[in-house]
Amino acid sequence: MDSSMGRRFWTVAIACLSVIAIALYLSLTNGTFDMSVLDVVRTLLRLNPTSEHDLVVFEFRLPRIVLGALIGFSLGVAGAVIQGVTRNGLADPGILGINAGAGMAVVLFMFLFQGQLNTTGWLAVMTMPMYGLVGGLMATSIIYMFARHRGRLDPQRLILVGIAVASGFGAVTMYVSLKMNPNDFEMAAVWMAGSIYSANWKFVITMLPWLIVLVPIVWIRAHILDLFQLDDSSVGSLGVATERERNILLLCCIGLVSASVAVSGSIGFVGLIAPHLARRLVGMQHRRIIPISGLTGTAMVVIGDFIGKTIFAPAQLAVGIVISIIGVPYFVYLLIRSKR
Template structure:
């Protein structure tokens, strides 16, 4: 049973994060190469603004903000699941190669399967999922032993190796492509929020609407999977089956995000850790905080990045890496 004081603390943190996320979103709406006065944002959202302000907010800023928040939430939840099922604090869809697998699949699809824009947009998460799932399955099989089960450290090392190999494959794809398409792949590699339009929101949203509630329902299973295998087996859990189902969910979440945001790492590493520091390790409490932190972190990184250098700015993936890479090294040294 969870103590009432801890539940109250979680609710307060949740409310504060919602306020922080909304405040960052409003600031992000006003800042940019074509700025919008902050006192005009609310009237414009209520469709009482000028044509220029409505064009900037509804066609450029708002879809980018929403897709950034959704992508951050997906990556954070995916990282939380991976850390639980592998019992490894270093697991992250970007670090262990899942994002790279999705990215290679998306790149191949973009280069060799020309489709109409509408069809292409809605198929991207599906294509990314197949690439990510095949990569995750490969890593899982190489990290699993019949005698010792899943080996967390081996999983991370295998994932890093696979990620490097897939990066090499991406270079091969780039070298054999025309300039216009190379620009897209380079944009993806840098973690730029390139799918910043309403159709991409419609494409990614169903994945989150299904997988977020599903993960919440599995929160107690995630708690048990973090313990020694004898404990979940003792209560009748089929741990291999549960791990596979949850891995499937983590891959789908990461793939949905990668298909619109590109190769962004470390969100899935940082957000779950911060959430557990704030409210403890129980997933019933930490998952909602993890999701909000993931959305806020990526939105903050994108907002800062696109306003540092105008007009193109610095991709969100690079801004996140500037924070995430030292944090990863810190955790690695802590685990050693």
């Protein structure tokens, strides 16, 4: 049985990587300035490169694709962790208000330093995720405070409190953004829609340390997430420090979400859909769910961004909006199914 699931895992992983490779090919070769595969290969391998091709590939398309892939992987992993910790299939960084808390903190950062700091400069790019982390921690603290019932985390309260917290932080974010000058407001509005339109290599470098540090911590604790599917007393009886492990996992999740929100704004539903698809494809073991959820999230964001930049060309639709168009009906479907 285990060998069969192992083969299934590798089959699904290869299929996900193939989909990502196709999306990579389409994103690199298609756009306002079309390029052939040969042009892209020559540019990447530095064979008779031209300044036009270098500009299109290395400055516009490649950083956008790589950033989208990192964001999708982070949100997919974070969604799998949250659903595992809370034992709630409807849990998601966006629905629980973590996105909104991190987003509010980043908008406050933009507001406090408007006109004083270049938001695409190194200092701002490295500092914004830390602001996002504080906002995510604030949202999580409030959720924990009100979602507990008789000392335990109530899955139903968790969703209700998360929606309320997300609405509250969203209102604060909108109020602060309206206080900005017109140029900063326009930038904040595009960012809040969940866009990677202004992606560059600085954003990619900012994301990498968070993934390199936090994803292995989550991976090592995959078996703990399996145990969390039992009730807390059973987990404690197995010698697991329940609260400590839950806090470590949630901190990793908040860090991944905050880093993503800092560079792209709020991209919802990736953390909801990707773990669901992963569980259907590879079973219930989190050692398999986590990487497949990350790859599924990567495919969702890269494909969503490609659709957003081509379907309404020359205008561009934010990837967050594209994924929400798919995510809202899927969330309604899950709600209806959970009532059966």
